Amino acid sequence: MTSSVPWQVRLSAGTEAVQEEVIRWYQETPHGQAYVPDMVWGTLQTEAYATVILGQVVDFLGVPDDVPAGVARRMQRQRVLYDGEHRYDVVLGEQALYTNIGGPEVMAEQIDRILRDIDLPSLTLGIIPAAAPVNMFPAHGFNLYGDEVHVELISSAVDVTEPSEVGHYREAFRRLSDAALHGGEAKELLHKALSCWDDIRLA
Template structure:
């Protein structure tokens, strides 16, 4: 089954309520996966980075402006990285390290945050090099919440997929990205290269 709700409907009261809903998704998901090709995974975002993202959402969609409240909820979500009860496999596209969200200062802080948290027991973080050969046609980013749902954030709507056969294909796609991604010291090298870029910019 596939369901979608337009963002302007889901965000009709602003960003806080949907962020609160997402906290529930993460708290209920002991093992999640995320493929995020062009931006930083929300649960690793700094407050400054998240503020820029949610400000863009509010201005683009014309929804009520409650950015500080939405950012506070996004920061609250990140407790799942530190409570010892959850684990997340996350693959960032190398482009995510260079997509300019808020300028060099924000991006430097974001790269430093990733380097600080990459070794968390709750996190397996890979970086998919821009030149990596992947055995699958490029796909938009998606999150997998346990065995129950895959979630996409499109321009106009959020899409949830719950059909078991479709979820199996999403897990297969994630495995293809994972097999091509860099981990450990190789991933840290790519992130450090991005940090140097934003530090020199």
């Protein structure tokens, strides 16, 4: 089954309530997977980066402005990276390191945070280089929570539970992960992006 809920409905009580929902998903899913092509995965976001993102959501959708509360909950959900009970496989597009969220100071801090956490036992992080061959047509981002897929579109959030459809997402993630660089090679891409933002910041 596939269900779609408009963001104005899902966010009618503000951003904090949706973050609570995500925390529940994380707590109930020992092993999650996420593909994020052009921004940083929410559970690795710094407070400054998340503040800009949620502020943009509120501004665009015209939903209640509770950004500080939403950011606080987003920071709370990051505890799953350190509790020793969860594991996450995450694939970012290289573009995520260059999409300007908040300016060079915010971006440099954000990439430095990823470099600090990339070796966590709970995290397997891959980055697909911009020019890498990928055995998968370009696709939107998605999160796999057990037997459910969550997709965030511009106008709505979509939850997919039909097993055959979930299977497509699992195969897509496998192909995307195969195209990504991991370990030291991923760190090289991160350091390259950090140098870029540092150059802009110091110019």
